[in-house]
Amino acid sequence: MKFTNGYWLVRDGVTLQRPAEVHDAEIREGSLVLHAPVTRILSRGDTLNKPVITITFTAPRPDVIAVQIEHFAGAKQSLPRYELFSEQVTPQITISEDGQSAEFTSGRLTARAALRGPWHVDYLWDGEVLTSSTARSIGYAQVEGEDPYVHEQLSLDVGEHIYGLGERFGAFVKNGQSVDIWNADGGTNSEQAYKNVPFYLSSRGYGVLVDDAGPVSFEVGSENVSATQFSVPGERLRYEVFGGGTPLEVIERYTGRSGRPPALPEWSYGLWLSTSFTTDYDEETVLSFVDGMAERDIPLTVFHFDCFWMRGFHWSDFVWDPATFPDPRGLLAKLHERGLKVCVWINPYIAQRSALFAEGAEKGYLLRTEDGSVWQTDLWQAGMGLVDFTNPEATAWYQEKLEALLDDGVDAFKTDFGERIPTDGVVWHDGSDPLREHNYYASQFNQAVFELLERRRGAGEAVVFARSATAGGQRFPLHWGGDCESTYVAMAQSLRGGLSLTSSGFGFWSHDIGGFEGTPDPTVFKRWVAFGLLSSHSRLHGSNSYRVPWLFDEEAVDVMREFTQLKQRLLPYLLSAAEDATRTGAPLMRSMALQFPEDPACRPLDTQYMLGPDVLVAPVFRDSGRVEFYLPAGDWVHLIDGEEARGGRFLDRTYDVHSLGVFARAGSRALELARGGAA
Known part of the structure; x- marks a missing residue:
C-alpha cells in the first residue's frame, strides 16, 4: 500500500x-x-x-x-x-x-x-x-x-x-x-x-x-x-x-x-497419478490406468482420486459415489495389492446437501455470521459452509470424519482450497479477527489433517498435498503450485512460484505435470514430464483431460519411463537432501541465488534451479529444444549424455524430449547414482 x-x-x-x-x-x-x-x-x-x-x-x-x-x-x-x-x-x-x-x-x-x-x-x-x-x-x-x-x-x-x-x-x-x-x-x-x-x-x-x-x-x-x-x-x-x-x-x-518440515515418507517421492478433475472415471478407468503404467514399465507409487470420488453437490461429505465406486474398500485393496498408496481429494467447504452440513450447523462447528446464522455461499458448492477450525471440537469432529477414510485404506489427503475465507460480518469461535483469520485458516486446515495422519500412520508417514498456506505452513508438507495453464509460459510461471516459495522457508514443492487447465501439446507434456520428475515431488494431474502418457503418443511413454527411472536412481540423494530440509530448512528445490550467493550471475536466474546441493536443472521451455542456462564455477557432468563442462559461464544447448539441461557436480553422489552406481 x-x-x-x-x-x-x-x-x-x-x-x-x-x-x-x-x-x-x-x-x-x-x-x-x-x-x-x-x-x-x-x-x-x-x-x-x-x-x-x-x-x-x-x-x-x-x-x-x-x-x-x-x-x-x-x-x-x-x-x-x-x-x-x-x-x-x-x-x-x-x-x-x-x-x-x-x-x-x-x-x-x-x-x-x-x-x-x-x-x-x-x-x-x-x-x-x-x-x-x-x-x-x-x-x-x-x-x-x-x-x-x-x-x-x-x-x-x-x-x-x-x-x-x-x-x-x-x-x-x-x-x-x-x-x-x-x-x-x-x-x-x-x-x-x-x-x-x-x-x-x-x-x-x-x-x-x-x-x-x-x-x-x-x-x-x-x-x-x-x-x-x-x-x-x-x-x-x-x-x-x-x-x-x-x-x-x-x-x-x-x-x-x-518451524521446519518433518520427514516425509519415501514413497511420496515417487510418481503420483491422478484421475484428473472433471473427467469421467470409475473403478475400471482407475485400474486400467494403473495397469497401463505397469505394463509400460513406468514405476508408480501413489494413485490420487480427485473431487468426483464423491457425488456432485455433496462435497465434502467423504462418502464414495456409489454409482462409480460401489466397493471402495475393495478397490483400495486392489491398489494396495499393486504396491500403491492412495490419496483422496478433500476440502474444508461443506455443501448444503452434505450430511455433514446439518450436523456441523447443529453443533456449532461451521463459521457463523454476526446474527448467529451459518455463513453460506454458492461459490464452488451450493449453499456451502465452512468448518471453523478455531473451535477445537470442530477440528476433532472433522478429523473424526476423515478417520473412516483411513479405515477404508486411504493413505494421504489432497487438502485443496482454503483461500476464499470471508472477512465481513463473520464471527469465529475463538474470537479471531476475521481479517487475520483469512490467511491463517489454511494452516489450521492443513495442520488438522496432517496431525491426524501422523497420529494414525506414525511420524514420517504423514503427507498432505496442499494448495494454500501462510508463514509456518512448511510444518505440514507438502504443497503444490495450484491451477496453471498447459503451456510453456505456465510451466515457467510455476517454476517461479516454486522458487519463491522455497525462498520463504518451504522445504518441499510440487506442480501439475502437463499443467492443469486444458490439454497440453504432446511436446509441452514431454518437456513438463522432465521438469516434474526432477522436482521435489511429482504428480500427473489435469482438469478436464487425463494425464496418462499413452494418450499423447508412444514417445511420451518412453519419456515418462526414462525420467521416472532416473528419479528412482536419484532417490538416495534426494532423501539425503530431504534430511537437510528437516534439519536446517534448506529446501529440496532451491534457486541458484540460494545455493550460489557469492556468484552475481546467479542472483536473477529463475528458469533453472538446484535439486539439492549438487544437481542443476534447466527445463526446456521451447518446442525447438533450445535452452540457455548458467553453470556456476566448477566441473559439471550432464546426467544423461555425459557431457563434461567447466562452469562459470552460460551455455546454449539444444536437447530432444529425452533430455534437458541437467548437470551434476563432478564426483558427486548424484552423478554416481544417475549412472547406476551403488546407493
Whole structure:
C-alpha cells in the first residue's frame, strides 16, 4: 500500500506522522524501549497534543531481533498469531557513554539506534550494516475512511535483490513490485497467490518476517525505490530481522523460528497419478490406468482420486459415489495389492446437501455470521459452509470424519482450497479477527489433517498435498503450485512460484505435470514430464483431460519411463537432501541465488534451479529444444549424455524430449547414482 505522492507529498486523504527523534531510552529486562515523538521536543509545551511512537527491541532467538512499533498500547492484540518458536537468549544492551547511541545485540546481530538527531537504526552483522531504518522509514498513517496503518521501510543497498513473500508467479526478484499478503484462488498467471508468506530474503544475507497473520502490504523498491516498505492495519507493527551470513543460513534461522518440515515418507517421492478433475472415471478407468503404467514399465507409487470420488453437490461429505465406486474398500485393496498408496481429494467447504452440513450447523462447528446464522455461499458448492477450525471440537469432529477414510485404506489427503475465507460480518469461535483469520485458516486446515495422519500412520508417514498456506505452513508438507495453464509460459510461471516459495522457508514443492487447465501439446507434456520428475515431488494431474502418457503418443511413454527411472536412481540423494530440509530448512528445490550467493550471475536466474546441493536443472521451455542456462564455477557432468563442462559461464544447448539441461557436480553422489552406481 502506498501512502506518499512522490518524495515530498502524501496522498490525498492520508495523514502521515513519523518519529522525529528518540526522546528517551529504557533498558528493561531483555528489551530496549525507545520513545520517539513525532516532532522534536524543544520545550515542555512540545510534549503536549502529539503522538509518541514506542519502538521495542527483543531477542526471541540468537541472531534474531524482533521489533515492535506501537502507537496506542491499549489496542487489542488480535488473534490468530503465528506460532513461532523461541530459544533462550540473553541480549547485550548498552547505551554509549556519550548518550549518542544504544545497541541491542542478539548473537552476531546488532540493532544500533541513534539517540540524538533524526530517527535512525542500523542492523549490523558482525559490524557490517545489512539494512537501516531511517528518518522517513517509520510512519503512522491515518487514512480517511479506514483504520490507521503502521509502516516501516528498511533500506536497500546498491544491487540488492529481494526474494520470497510466498509462492508468487511473477518475477522471481521482487524489486519494483507491490505485493499484498492475501491468500486468493487466482491461478498461476495473476499477481494473486495461494500461499502468501510475509517473509522476504535479501541477497545481502538477511531476512525479515512481518509477524502479522493479516493483510501485510509490501512495496519492494516501489514506493521508495531505495527501501522495502511493509505496512499493516492497526496500531502496531511487529517484525523480525534474521541475521546475516549465506541465504541458506538465514533460512535456517527463519525456519528455526517458524518451524521446519518433518520427514516425509519415501514413497511420496515417487510418481503420483491422478484421475484428473472433471473427467469421467470409475473403478475400471482407475485400474486400467494403473495397469497401463505397469505394463509400460513406468514405476508408480501413489494413485490420487480427485473431487468426483464423491457425488456432485455433496462435497465434502467423504462418502464414495456409489454409482462409480460401489466397493471402495475393495478397490483400495486392489491398489494396495499393486504396491500403491492412495490419496483422496478433500476440502474444508461443506455443501448444503452434505450430511455433514446439518450436523456441523447443529453443533456449532461451521463459521457463523454476526446474527448467529451459518455463513453460506454458492461459490464452488451450493449453499456451502465452512468448518471453523478455531473451535477445537470442530477440528476433532472433522478429523473424526476423515478417520473412516483411513479405515477404508486411504493413505494421504489432497487438502485443496482454503483461500476464499470471508472477512465481513463473520464471527469465529475463538474470537479471531476475521481479517487475520483469512490467511491463517489454511494452516489450521492443513495442520488438522496432517496431525491426524501422523497420529494414525506414525511420524514420517504423514503427507498432505496442499494448495494454500501462510508463514509456518512448511510444518505440514507438502504443497503444490495450484491451477496453471498447459503451456510453456505456465510451466515457467510455476517454476517461479516454486522458487519463491522455497525462498520463504518451504522445504518441499510440487506442480501439475502437463499443467492443469486444458490439454497440453504432446511436446509441452514431454518437456513438463522432465521438469516434474526432477522436482521435489511429482504428480500427473489435469482438469478436464487425463494425464496418462499413452494418450499423447508412444514417445511420451518412453519419456515418462526414462525420467521416472532416473528419479528412482536419484532417490538416495534426494532423501539425503530431504534430511537437510528437516534439519536446517534448506529446501529440496532451491534457486541458484540460494545455493550460489557469492556468484552475481546467479542472483536473477529463475528458469533453472538446484535439486539439492549438487544437481542443476534447466527445463526446456521451447518446442525447438533450445535452452540457455548458467553453470556456476566448477566441473559439471550432464546426467544423461555425459557431457563434461567447466562452469562459470552460460551455455546454449539444444536437447530432444529425452533430455534437458541437467548437470551434476563432478564426483558427486548424484552423478554416481544417475549412472547406476551403488546407493
